[in-house]
Amino acid sequence: MTPHFPAGHPHPDMETYRGGEAGGVQLPVGALQAALATEHAAVWVYGVAGAFVSSTLTRRLDEAATAHQARRDATQRLLLDAGVTPVPPEPGYVSPEPVTDAASALRLVITAETDTAGAWRSVVERSPADPDLRGTALEALTAAAIRATRWRATAGATPLTVPFPGAP
């Protein structure tokens, strides 16, 4: 699935970098803003999905939403510390299909996890070889891939895994 990042997905050759002046890490600003935008979208998605799935899934939805909120907040701090204004959430989102029941709600959260995985993989790709930033981005990619797999299992979707999570 082709992600459509709300803030526009920068071409690798058009990446801008910030930071690095005081021995800090050069941040790939465009990739981080795109990742932040997918985190905003994921937080919104989990809010929507909660209304349509069985209450037995509430805890898992809450955990996922909390994880995305934490990732969103950490990414905002990273950008602010580098003197960059973080992208805000969009005033509205249009989901790929109407969410009308549990099945369409689960497809939506799987799509959100797929999008965040793709955005964090791009952060890995455009980061300097820095353990902190690449490690953070890898952790976010891995967590999103695992949640996508678990939601596919919940939804009865197959296959449960993809060989290259986050790859375009």
Place this chain on the structure above:
Amino acid sequence: MFQARPSRRRALAAGASTAALLLAGPPALAGCTAWAPAPDTPDPLEPPAHRAEVDAALAAAVAGAHPTLATAANALAADRAAHARTLRAELHRVRPDPAPPTAAQPVVPPPVSPEPAAAKAALTQAMRAAQDEAAALVLTLPGYRAALLASVAACCATHTAVLT
């Protein structure tokens, strides 16, 4: 996926980032794709490529021996075979003709336990080891290879999640 509703603010934001690009100029990260390991040193992608081949063979053997594990093991075998193909392609791209010629390591998976629980544990252990190996390489390799191994690490983590 999420088409943001069009807004004037977005158009303005796009203009602003273009201006920043013109001011900042391209960073010294270009040339990643031209990266190659120093001659006469092993390519760091060789170990994960070989490991992917061994894991694929192990998973195929587990699938054949244990019908209850067949679905998970076959999916694992398919994904690890895809990793092996892609990593080999990248190895070949950088060194179409490896020199000095290296003796190809044989792909010999460990024997499959007759106990399903033990066979499953072996697959889980293999996925954790593969994830760790790929994750360590993500931190040091150039961008394209780091991203490739990040996906490999994440995929192995999803198989651990399926198995446990």
